[in-house]
Every structure is written in structure tokens, then in C-alpha cells.
Amino acid sequence: MAYQFDFAFIPDYAGMFAHGLAYTVGLTVAGGAIGIGIGIGGAISRLWNLRPFGNLYRYYVELFRNTPFLVQLFLIFFGLPSLGIKLVEWQAAILAMVLNLGAYSTEIIRAGLQATPPGQIEAAESLALTRWQTFLYVMLRPALRKVWPALSSQVVITMLGSSVCSQISAEELTFVANFIQSRNFRAFETYFFTTAMYFGLALLIRQAMRLIGRHLIVRRPLS
Amino acid sequence: MLNRFLRSLTLVSTVVLATLAPSAHADVLANVTKSGTIKIAVPQDFPPFGSVGADMKPSGYDIDFANLIGKELGAKVELVPVSSANRVPFLTTGKVDLVVSSMGKNAEREKVIDFSAAYAPFFNGIFGPDEIKASKADELAGRTISVTRGSVEDLELSKIAPPSAVIKRFEDNNATITAYLSGQTQLIATGNVVAAAVNERSKLRRLSTKFLIKDSPCFVGLAKGEAALQAKVNEIIAKAKKSGALNEISQRWLHATLPAGL
Amino acid sequence: MISFSLWDIVRNLAIGGALTLLLSLVAFVLGGAAGLLVLFARIGKWRVPRAMAQMHIELFQGTPLLLQLFTLFFGLSLFGLDMPAWLAAALGLTLFTSAFLAEIWRGCVEAVPKGQWEASACLAMSYGEQMRHVILPQAMRLAVAPTVGFAVQVVKGTAVTSIIGFAELTKTGSMIANATFQPFLVYSLVALAYFVLCYPLSHYAQSLERKLHAAR
Structure with a gap:
């Protein structure tokens, strides 16, 4: 009996796919926004070696960049309860996304900040900008502009990586695929279709990041 | 629109598959007899049916019964650890010959695979x-x-x-x-x-x-249309029930005699 | 019944860790070789291979590794191919690695200043000679640090293969977590093992990068 492909069931599950898609987008937006925020804080602390944050950030960054996301997720969801910290699956998933993206964006943004030409800072000082203004307009904004493509890629990578959140029962897109597959056993068709959805989503997120970058960062400061 | 797209996707992939797939589906029982090995899917995370010990080897009711089937068939058993979620795909995609993985029977599953007689209470x-x-x-x-x-x-x-x-x-x-x-x-x-x-x-x-x-007693799962293998497995189950071999497994792992009505 | 001592846990995790290491090596070496082919297709002159290489890169960079593995593992079996978990894991990671490495290396080739192309063209070098004697040696120097850095992603990527049942470090960990009921301890050890594998690599990549910047 040869296998017969059948994609006709997919419209029946449109609602579930939409739910999974929304969940994945939610994870990505929360992870992206808070993660980049953490990244900015981390980059500042690391660059100016603010005690004790500078060192704490260093350990945090190394720890999260050198262990798999799946293991972080398992540790947070299955491990932390034995220390009395109980997070439900969506909280655990968001926390893992945030911490992961935070670690990567710390390093990315730090590289951007470090690349500020010293002359720019001197010029800003001679214009009597406050320290805060100098940081915001002369260092951070150009740095973010420079590393925005790298940050965007990292957000996409983290979004794709969020597919393993299905393993702690978070009902994102891959969970939906697995759920449908366990009901109708159309494994290949379901995974094929879901993979295509991720592909589309990755393109969309890339576009969205481009737009955000244009509005938030490239907009002329100090007008 | 989407429906039409999906229908044509189905059609195209079926045509592609028809050209690629091996022509006739082989008889699993004949294959097993010929090669002398049988691949059986067992659980590894489901005590007492199958769980791992300190040596990471699965043991339990299902593993003992899988080995019994192998012995009766005169074939070497290759145990393939599976999770509940992917047992059926393992079978439908031909990764294993049998599923002995404390699997219950229901209408959804019967559409895609066949079942033997019951071999364990659940x-x-x-x-x-x-x-x-x-x-x-x-x-x-x-x-x-x-x-x-x-x-x-x-x-x-x-x-x-x-x-x-x-x-x-x-x-x-x-x-x-x-x-x-x-x-x-x-x-x-x-x-x-x-x-x-x-x-x-x-x-x-x-x-x-x-x-x-x-x-929801447990059944051995088989790929659809394997009548010869199904008959053979049922024969093995009936024999094991009669000889007390299955009861022995039940005593060992479930600490209870096999229910008479199984 | 079943009892695990700490030694049992560590011993079994070490076996899983060895498989993780082996899988990483296979994926990295084969992925690197495949990545080179994709790279040459991508930067080459012929349109069809270039488009195919680009599709390959977009496809594997734009979809989750987990779903690539699922599709390989359950999908290819439908075509009558025997696809055990280890093979699906190795193949999936190889394809994944080749796409990322090809793209990283393309960036390095493009980072070689245009003047180098022009100068070598003035010396009447053919495309192949330009590549071999002028462009690639310089690109390779740039490529070492990000390539080592990506090796960390490969090692971490192997964790995902646990979900299709390949008994590497993470899978071994979740089996032991279930048998010992000490998830915190077990997953901490698993994380530590990955850290031990990955940290030297990322540290090395960073120091290479610093050296490269200092040299320029």
C-alpha cells in the first residue's frame, strides 16, 4: 500500500493553525522587545563595566550562548519547580525566549557601541551635549542602526527556535502541527504545511524589523 | 482558492510519489522470515511497560512481550524506542514492523493501522x-x-x-x-x-x-494490509495466553494475574 | 527497582555527550563540505546553480530545524527510504549547517576589497586563478572566526535531534530525569555538559576575532 498524500484536511484545522501562529508571533514579539531591551542594558553595563552588573551580564551571556535553547527550556520548566519557582508553560517559554535573545543582543549591541569613533564623542562634548544626550544620540542610535540587520537575523533565528517550545506543552505552531498529526496521522503533510508557514513568518518578521528599524532608529534625531 | 491549491498539491505529490515509491508493498512477514530480524517499537518512558534502568536499556512488559514474539517467529528482535506521539508514524512510514508499545485501539487509529488481539490490560x-x-x-x-x-x-x-x-x-x-x-x-x-x-x-x-x-487494553499495531503477519501475531498471543507465558510477564511487571477476559 | 547513583547519571550523560560530539563533528565536516559547494554555486557565474544555492540557503535558514528534522524523518520514509533517527539527525544538521556556512563564507568573500579583483584581473588572471590565488586566501582569513563561532550553533543544534528520538545528550538527560525524578539536577548537568563543549569554542572564536581586528 503506497502512501497517498492528502492535504485536503488543512482547512479543517484553520482555526488551530491561526492559534498556533498567533502564539508563535506573541512569543517572538515579547522575546524580541524585552530581549533587545535587556541587550541594551547589558551592552551598557558590559561596556562601562558597571558593578556588579558588568560581571553578572558576562556570566549570563556566556551561559545562555553556550547551552541549547531546548535545555534552557527544560531547566526552567521542569527544573525550577524543585526550587519553588513554578512558571506555567507560556511564562517559561517567554522567559527562555527573552533570556536567550537578551544574551545574543547584548553581544551584538556591545559590538555596535564599541565601534563608535572616539572623534564623534569628542565632537558631541564640544557641542555641550549632556552625557545622556551624547550616549543616546551619538552612541546608541548609530550603534543600533549599524547592528539592526544582525539583531533582525537574531530575532528570526529565535523565532524559528521557538518551535521547540512545543516540548513543554506551549501551544505554538509546532505544537499545533504535532497535535493535528497525532489526531489524523498525516505527519508529512502537516509538517510540510507548517514548515511553509514558518518560512512565510520568517519573511514577514524580517520585513517588520526593517520597518521598525526605519521608524525607530533612522528617524532624524534632535530636529 | 486554498482548497483548490491543496487539492492540486495532493495530486502532484501523489504523482511524484507514484513514480518514486517502490512498486509493490512487500509482505512484512516474508521479509522478516527472510532477513531473520524484526523491528519492534517499544516504549522507554512508560513504566512498567517499558522504562530504562541505570544501563539505559529499556525493560518492562512490552519489551518482554516483544522478545516473546521474536522468539516465536525465530527472528532476532531489534527494539526501537518510540514515544506515544510518534508510534503510529513509525509504523505507517515503515520504520518498524510491529508496535508493541502499550497502544490502545480507537477508530482514528484503525483508519491508518491494523491491530492484533489484546495482549495486556490497561x-x-x-x-x-x-x-x-x-x-x-x-x-x-x-x-x-x-x-x-x-x-x-x-x-x-x-x-x-x-x-x-x-x-x-x-x-x-x-x-x-x-x-x-x-x-x-x-x-x-x-x-x-x-x-x-x-x-x-x-x-x-x-x-x-x-x-x-x-x-483500553493494549494491542500490537501493524501496518495496514499485513494479513499474514496479523494472523501470525494473533496466533502467538493466543498461544502465550494458553501456555501461561503472558501471565508470567503480567506477574512480573504488573504484579497481577492476567484478567481472564482479555 | 531502578536506582541511579550520581555516578550512573554522569556516566550515562557522558555516553550521550559523546554522541552529541560525534554528531556535531559529522554535521560540521559534511556541512562544511556541502557548504563549500553551495558557496561556489552561490558566488559563481552560472545563473541556475546560483538560484538553486540561494533557494537552498533561504529554505534552511528560514525554517525551524525541528521541522526540517520532522520532515526528513517522517517524510523521506514515505519514499521507501530507510531513515533511522541518527541518519535523519546527521542529514538534517548537515543541510542546516551547509546553508549557514555558505552564507557566512559568502559574506567573507564579498568582504575582500573590490580592488583585489581589479588588480588580479589586470594581471590577466582567469576567474579560477583569481579565486585561488587572490580572493579565497584573504576570505579564508576572515572566515575562521565566524566559522568557529558557528560550530557552537551546530553543537547546540544537536539538542533538537533529541525530539526525533536520537539518544544524544538531551534525550539521555530527559530519560534520566524521568527515571530519577530529579529534573533540576539532571538538566543542570546536561546544561553544564553543553557549556563545557561550547564555551572553549566560542572563547576561541572571540580571541580569533580580536586578533584579526588587531591585525588590520
Whole structure:
């Protein structure tokens, strides 16, 4: 009996796919926004070696960049309860996304900040900008502009990586695929279709990041 | 529009497949006899049916029975550890010849695979700590319950649970059990003997019976249309029931005699 | 019944860790070789291979590794191919690695200043000679640090293969977590093992990068 492909069931599950898609987008937006925020804080602390944050950030960054996301997720969801910290699956998933993206964006943004030409800072000082203004307009904004493509890629990578959140029962897109597959056993068709959805989503997120970058960062400061 | 697209996708992929797939589906029993080995899917995260010891080798009711089948067929058994969620795909995609993985029978599964006669008893139900009262499905309202995705428990619970019950579905029994023991869910839906086996090993959080959902004995799963293999497996099961070999396995792992009606 | 000592846990995790290491090596070496082919197709002159290489890169960079593995593992079996978990894991990671490495290396080739192309063209070098004697040696110098850095992603990527049942470090960990009921301890050890594998690599990549910047 040869296998017969059948994609006709997919419209029946449109609602579930939409739910999974929304969940994945939610994870990505929360992870992206808070993660980049953490990244900015981390980059500042690391660059100016603010005690004790500078060192704490260093350990945090190394720890999260050198262990798999799946293991972080398992540790947070299955491990932390034995220390009395109980997070439900969506909280655990968001926390893992945030911490992961935070670690990567710390390093990315730090590289951007470090690349500020010293002359720019001197010029800003001679214009009597406050320290805060100098940081915001002369260092951070150009740095973010420079590393925005790298940050965007990292957000996409983290979004794709969020597919393993299905393993702690978070009902994102891959969970939906697995759920449908366990009901109708159309494994290949379901995974094929879901993979295509991720592909589309990755393109969309890339576009969205481009737009955000244009509005938030490239907009002329100090007008 | 989408429908039409999907229909043509189906058509195209079927045509592609027809040109690529091996012409005739071989007879599994003949293959097994010829090669002298049989690939059997067994659980590794589902005590007492199959779980790993300190040597990471699975052992349990299902493993013993799988080996019994191999012995009767005169074939070397290759045990393939599977999770509940992917047992059926393993069979439909030809990765294994048989599934001996405490699998229950239901209409959805019967559409894609065939079953043997029953070889092990299994009652699934809801388990949890003593302080939570739940004697029927309605009392699951507002509770969180962990269950393994795609298991009979999952399918049955999904039908009877009130809308406010939160069913957390996990990929494998490892995760389902760990989620309950670590307190991530208030209750767990699994088999009665599984609950007993977990209690035997862990003092973390007791599983006491809340209520049983369904009598769902275990069957050996086979790919569709393998009549010769099916007849042979049924013959082996009947023989093992009569000779007491199956009862012996039941005594060893379930600490109970095999129910007469099985 | 079953009892695990700490030694049992560590011993079994070490076996899983060895498989993780082996899988990483296979994926990295084969992925690197395949990545080179994709790279040459991508930067080459012929349109069809260039488009195919680009599709390959977009496809594997734009979809989750987990779903690539699922599709390989369950999908290819439908075509009558025997696809055990280890093979699906190795093949999936190889394809994944080749796409990322090809793209990283393309960036390095493009980072070689245009003047180098022009100068070598003035010396009447053919395309192949330009590549071999002028462009690639310089690109390779740039490529070492990000390539080592990506090796960390490969090692971490192997964790996902646990979900299709390949008994590497993470899978071994979740099996032991279930048998010992000590998820915190077990997953901490698993994380530590990955850290031990990955940290030296990322540290090395960073120091290479610093050296490269200092040299320029």
C-alpha cells in the first residue's frame, strides 16, 4: 500500500493553525522587545563595566550562548519547580525566549557601541551635549542602526527556535502541527504545511524589523 | 482558492510519489522470515511497560512481550524506542514492523493501522494528590491535567473534560510524568499500572486514583494490509495466553494475574 | 527497582555527550563540505546553480530545524527510504549547517576589497586563478572566526535531534530525569555538559576575532 498524500484536511484545522501562529508571533514579539531591551542594558553595563552588573551580564551571556535553547527550556520548566519557582508553560517559554535573545543582543549591541569613533564623542562634548544626550544620540542610535540587520537575523533565528517550545506543552505552531498529526496521522503533510508557514513568518518578521528599524532608529534625531 | 491549491498539491505529490515509491508493498512477514530480524517499537518512558534502568536499556512488559514474539517467529528482535506521539508514524512510514508499545485501539487509529488481539490490560484514568477531589469528569473544571499527546487518554479526556479544564499535552510520557511530579500540573491522565509504577519509584508526589476513564487494553499495531503477519501475531498471543507465558510477564511487571477476559 | 547513583547519571550523560560530539563533528565536516559547494554555486557565474544555492540557503535558514528534522524523518520514509533517527539527525544538521556556512563564507568573500579583483584581473588572471590565488586566501582569513563561532550553533543544534528520538545528550538527560525524578539536577548537568563543549569554542572564536581586528 503506497502512501497517498492528502492535504485536503488543512482547512479543517484553520482555526488551530491561526492559534498556533498567533502564539508563535506573541512569543517572538515579547522575546524580541524585552530581549533587545535587556541587550541594551547589558551592552551598557558590559561596556562601562558597571558593578556588579558588568560581571553578572558576562556570566549570563556566556551561559545562555553556550547551552541549547531546548535545555534552557527544560531547566526552567521542569527544573525550577524543585526550587519553588513554578512558571506555567507560556511564562517559561517567554522567559527562555527573552533570556536567550537578551544574551545574543547584548553581544551584538556591545559590538555596535564599541565601534563608535572616539572623534564623534569628542565632537558631541564640544557641542555641550549632556552625557545622556551624547550616549543616546551619538552612541546608541548609530550603534543600533549599524547592528539592526544582525539583531533582525537574531530575532528570526529565535523565532524559528521557538518551535521547540512545543516540548513543554506551549501551544505554538509546532505544537499545533504535532497535535493535528497525532489526531489524523498525516505527519508529512502537516509538517510540510507548517514548515511553509514558518518560512512565510520568517519573511514577514524580517520585513517588520526593517520597518521598525526605519521608524525607530533612522528617524532624524534632535530636529 | 486554498482548497483548490491543496487539492492540486495532493495530486502532484501523489504523482511524484507514484513514480518514486517502490512498486509493490512487500509482505512484512516474508521479509522478516527472510532477513531473520524484526523491528519492534517499544516504549522507554512508560513504566512498567517499558522504562530504562541505570544501563539505559529499556525493560518492562512490552519489551518482554516483544522478545516473546521474536522468539516465536525465530527472528532476532531489534527494539526501537518510540514515544506515544510518534508510534503510529513509525509504523505507517515503515520504520518498524510491529508496535508493541502499550497502544490502545480507537477508530482514528484503525483508519491508518491494523491491530492484533489484546495482549495486556490497561485502564486509563485521572490521578493526582489526595487533597484534590475529582471523582468524575465535571470536577476537572479549572484543573490542569498533564497527558501525553495522541495517547488514548488524550483522546478520551479531550472528549469528556469540561471546557474550563486545562489539558497540557506533552510529547512523551517522560515529560508528562515529570510535569506532574514537578508540580507543573495538578493532575495527570495515564494508566493505572503506570501510576502504580511511578508511585513505587518516586516519593515526590503521590498519584492516587481519582477516577478511571476507559478500559483500553493494549494491542500490537501493524501496518495496514499485513494479513499474514496479523494472523501470525494473533496466533502467538493466543498461544502465550494458553501456555501461561503472558501471565508470567503480567506477574512480573504488573504484579497481577492476567484478567481472564482479555 | 531502578536506582541511579550520581555516578550512573554522569556516566550515562557522558555516553550521550559523546554522541552529541560525534554528531556535531559529522554535521560540521559534511556541512562544511556541502557548504563549500553551495558557496561556489552561490558566488559563481552560472545563473541556475546560483538560484538553486540561494533557494537552498533561504529554505534552511528560514525554517525551524525541528521541522526540517520532522520532515526528513517522517517524510523521506514515505519514499521507501530507510531513515533511522541518527541518519535523519546527521542529514538534517548537515543541510542546516551547509546553508549557514555558505552564507557566512559568502559574506567573507564579498568582504575582500573590490580592488583585489581589479588588480588580479589586470594581471590577466582567469576567474579560477583569481579565486585561488587572490580572493579565497584573504576570505579564508576572515572566515575562521565566524566559522568557529558557528560550530557552537551546530553543537547546540544537536539538542533538537533529541525530539526525533536520537539518544544524544538531551534525550539521555530527559530519560534520566524521568527515571530519577530529579529534573533540576539532571538538566543542570546536561546544561553544564553543553557549556563545557561550547564555551572553549566560542572563547576561541572571540580571541580569533580580536586578533584579526588587531591585525588590520
